Amino acid sequence: MEPDMSLTIARNEVASGSRWNLVLLTVNILGAIIYVLAASHGWVIPQEHGAVPVSGEPFVWALFVIPIYAVFGLVNVSWGAYILSKRRWRSGYFWLMAAAVWLIAICVDFAHH
Amino acid sequence: MQTTFHYDCTSQHVRWHIQGLAPSNATFTKKYLPPGAQSCSAIFNFHAPPGFDLNAIIAAGRAGGANPFAALRAVGHGGTFDFQRSVSGGNTTFYSGYTDASNIAVGAYLYGAGFSNGQASFISNSFADTMSSNAGSPQQSDYRNLGYDLANAGWNPTCH
Numbered sequence: 100m101e102p103d104m105s106l107t108i109a110r111n112e113v114a115s116g117s118r119w120n121l122v123l124l125t126v127n128i129l130g131a132i133i134y135v136l137a138a139s140h141g142w143v144i145p146q147e148h149g150a151v152p153v154s155g156e157p158f159v160w161a162l163f164v165i166p167i168y169a170v171f172g173l174v175n176v177s178w179g180a181y182i183l184s185k186r187r188w189r190s191g192y193f194w195l196m197a198a199a200v201w202l203i204a205i206c207v208d209f210a211h212h
Numbered sequence: 213m214q215t216t217f218h219y220d221c222t223s224q225h226v227r228w229h230i231q232g233l234a235p236s237n238a239t240f241t242k243k244y245l246p247p248g249a250q251s252c253s254a255i256f257n258f259h260a261p262p263g264f265d266l267n268a269i270i271a272a273g274r275a276g277g278a279n280p281f282a283a284l285r286a287v288g289h290g291g292t293f294d295f296q297r298s299v300s301g302g303n304t305t306f307y308s309g310y311t312d313a314s315n316i317a318v319g320a321y322l323y324g325a326g327f328s329n330g331q332a333s334f335i336s337n338s339f340a341d342t343m344s345s346n347a348g349s350p351q352q353s354d355y356r357n358l359g360y361d362l363a364n365a366g367w368n369p370t371c372h
Contacts, residue, residue: 140284141339144304146240151306152352154314155287155294157339158322158332162280212339 120193123178127197130171131204137163142211156212164208171201238302245309246298254362254369256355258312261295266359266368269293269317273324286321293317312355316369319359329360 141160276282290299295310
């Protein structure tokens, strides 16, 4: 193979990989926003904080968030496994950013119960 | 939907109020029971609103299944079977005397939706242990279990 051609193929692979990383990061950011909005249905009402025991909230919360956890858990574990198996360490930065987004979303959710 | 951020220095938490989802400007009043409350009996005694019907709750659970929006409308804040909250114009009156009836309704709804009592306990206990600032009293699980067991037995409480 010509050196120029192999360089072009390598550049295309990098560009394609970056595009996928951006898509997956964007999907994760959207997912985290949807997660916070969905989870908010189980949040304590500010006026009731500390004054009213929970009743149906755990189930409403669980029904909203468990499918989101399942889908994004699967996506991100697969993404992480791909990064590790192919040693795409640059992609790892995107994965870590997605993990940070989820950590913030979960903190926002848990702070409101 | 209007979103506002502010930093709450007293609790050291960044509180994110999404107005419309968690009403922050509405009034909140706590009372024991409204006029016309009924006394019901089914192993335990509890108060329930007129027309309390366990079969209707089970039917709603069957229809809703694992649909979170159906569960929200039924047993979420101000839902059809959240008897302890009366929401009018964004203002909430909380009737503490109806908390047991609300927990019975949760149990019956989960039975109708096809959840096992073990699944219900797992979700409730995990939620209370890990993140709830309003963790339920032992009565919460007692009455939720009662609702589940009554639904399972096909026994509607008698009220007068």
